[in-house]
Amino acid sequence: MARLELKQVKKAFGPVEVIHGIDLAIDHGEFVVFVGPSGCGKSTLLRMIAGLEDVTAGEIAIDGQGVNNVPAAERGLAMVFQSYALYPHMSVRQNLSFGLENLKMPKAEIKHRVDEAARMLRLDKLLDRRPGQLSGGQRQRVAIGRAVVREPRIFLFDEPLSNLDAELRVQMRVEIGNLHQRLGNTMIYVTHDQVEAMTMADRIAVLRDGRLEQFGKPLDLYNRPANLFVAGFIGSPRMNFLDGTFEDGAVRLKSGERVAAACQGGKPGQAVKLGVRPEHISLSESGTPDATLSVSLIEQLGGESYLHGTLASGEELSVRLAGQTQVSRGDKVGLSLGTPAARHVFDAASGLVLAPL
Amino acid sequence: MGTGDVIRFLTRTRGRGRLHWSDWLTYAYLILSLLVVVLPIMWMFLSSVKSPAALVENDPRILPYTQLTVPSPTGGRDQNVFVHTRTDGSTVDVAFVGPRGVNARVYELGKPDTVFEVPRTSLARKEVVDPRWENYTEPTLGSTQSRTFNFLRYFWNSTFVTVMATLLTLIVNAMAGFALSKYKFRGRDAMALTIVATLLIPPTVILVPLFMTVSSLGMLNSLWGVIIPTIATPTGVFLLRQYMLTIPDELLEAARMDAASEWKIFWRIILPLALPALSVLAILSVMWRWNDFMWPLIVLTQSEVFTLQLGLSTFKGELNDNMHYLLAMTVLTLLPVTLVFVFLQKHITSGIANTGLK
């Protein structure tokens, strides 16, 4: 059992506060991803959990026990670093066993664990090599192996895949997923890549500027983003935002069109932003379109196509169409902005979503 | 690689076809400087196995020639052998018995009974190549009165000082470099600055107080008195700190997650990774300590604790006439550094060029 709780955790480097009070509870066995743009404090937060940074204020508790003053080595966690941080002068075997030796574990047990982890991560043949003699993916597996042999209560990953090429990244994503399945430990995974977050996480914590923007299941974040930032950050390509004013049960766009929205809590006349994901927009076959797009760029990917262009109001908009399209550059096409349920309405001033009906 | 390539390689110039006049000048300078720099040392190596007579005469031949001698048939001193050229041009080897006016009394080798007289001008010394190793063995091992150069003792003292001082220098400076590069603490930058500032304080201006400090610690005439004051070199701290700054912090953090103590991180992670810088400092330290003269001269006054340098300088003062011994002992003294240099030449020059420190 390893439950992790953060209570109003803050971090300041000198006079600069970079984490502004984060509350978070992670259950046993969960795979949680911290995601956010770079510089938002993900690593700092993770390193505070690991015990590599002091906590300025608030409390971190593992299984109900405050660990603020427990040294990193004694928290029972293991971490995989972005640069792997493999000891370059030690063989793979020594890299894996160094931590166990420091814990004064019996030799036989160390060997057993190292061999086990090596088999699981397909490192058996590499045990006598040095990190310098390994490929990127192999180094990554060694770094993970070093965490695995410790049998930690919680695994911490800090952007472990960002040094790999795209193909390997997909492969390693699957492997880490499998690892989680097999071990069932709690894992916290930091990335700035929302695709990674969406594909791997049980729950995602979206961070911005040292604040927790939203914490929830991937599809909840996708379907019900709590604010403009999360809406824009989760999903690719990015959600389209159009300015408008709230009217009862609908949004009046700048172009004058009125589109229905299933939300409540807005006041008539309130400035709002209407958010629609590109994949929810379609070409309007009949009736009056919700908007008209002057197409300036077309990307044909074969299985799907993207249209980019501007509306009459001057706002930019992207559309994803299934399959291939006959539309060409310079065309003006009428659009249907999805179903009312797929439309998200945010308060323009605060950025918060207007609660759906 | 064909012959053409070889020729092109050997006559390679500054991208143009023929040797430019500046190339000629370059090689002339190089050859000249080779003479000035290497010739004295080479000549000393070669001369160190020559006989005293050859040294006194400044025998210009490269190899160590000595005059052949044969035992005297009457049991006196060994007799020198000469080549006698007869009037008809034929030659014969003769042993020299003694002078008589402008003539010399000699006998043909193997016929000691028939002594005859020949003009001295018809005699030329009969010489053979014969390295005189006694130059080396007599002062070091011999039982002669010349044994004032207790080579083995001095060598041991020098080695002890060099090895101990280097080991301590490495450890002590690496620890300080580690603290100054990988920890944040109050006064760190001030401390680093102080250490760099002491680079500017010449050790020579604190001779007297240093002597008194060492003397009050009872370390006079002790090798430790030479070793200890030299181990906290600002150069070393500076060098190692700069190098350790390039070791990524994540490695240390990984080790901390791996339950390593700070000491273990230092010993098992930092030291192995700082090996390049450590080896530069080790080479410098060996050079400094082996060649040290002034400080040992002040601290060590009894010949049992002399280092090689002290022994050699004393030997020079005492035996200025026995050049053959002095040269041999000089060769012995410079041999260790020379061997080190021959094997680590690349390391040393690039290390010093990169750090710019000595």
Add this chain to the structure above:
Amino acid sequence: MQVRPQAAFEWLWKTAGDVLDGPMRALQRHIGAHRMAYVFLLPNLLVFGLFSFWPMILNFYIAFTGGQSVILADRPLVGLDNFRELLACPSYLDPRTCGVAGYSFWTGLWNTLFFALVQVPLMIVVALATALILNRDIRARGFWRAVYFYPVMLSPVVVAVIWDWILKRRGILNAALEKAVETWNAIAPTFLMMADYRAINWLIDARSGWPMFWVIFVYTWAHLGFYMLILLAGLQAIPRDLYEAAQMDGTSKSRQFWRITLPLLMPTMIVVLVLSLIRAFQVFDEVYVLTGGGPGQATKMMIQHIYESAFIGDAKRYGIAAASSVLVALLLMVLTFLQLAVTRKKAGN
């Protein structure tokens, strides 16, 4: 069982570290991880404090004491007497007018100044020339670099013994010169014949300037390689494409030297200048073994004066030596400041 040396060494290393790991770990638990920094600093600070910092302070005190004792408590305070003795001179330019200590001090000072002012420029010019030559596209550069550097590895005593041997009256230099003159006279036409060579006592001839000349020569010989190496590294750090660009512009070789090489080499030159000057002012070992400061006092340097005042002879005048050290330190400080000021100004322009 076969033991691989590397494995054995690794095992030894590990064990050596582990021996100290226990106490260090306990200490770390006690004081906290980040305070271990002080523990790591401690040995260095102890040695540094005891053998560098404390003597520096002590030196000032000793400069104001007299007597011959090495025990501080037994040394009577004499105020400025030591300084007075050193400085009470009718004419500093003519040390013979001074007292005994003053004579030694001022002789050493003038000799050292002369030595430094001749030796440093000479060496820098030769070192730079050599570095420039080695920086050309020559074969076996590594070999040549090693050749020039080798004397740097030799100890001052060895250097002095070698050159003393060469420069003796009946040494090989005189022999070679004599031979040369002889050979020349044998082949040269009558009107070009030279007078017979008379051996010179290079290191002892008091009436000539030869002893000082050879002191400077030998010292330069022994240290040139080091500065050459630094300058060569500086030259090699200058990007090649600058010269290629200059070549495209049709810049002449000499102009390239003055407008590209020299300005870009300036930082290295300044390092070399500072280092070599500071060293030149502390010259002792080579000269002491080579000439012992002689003939007379012709090559007696500052540090030799300090050394002899304190450690040679029956009267151990520690006070005089310490006072001289203070004066030398002052001089070095002034020089360093001057140097800094000059280079600052240069850099400003």
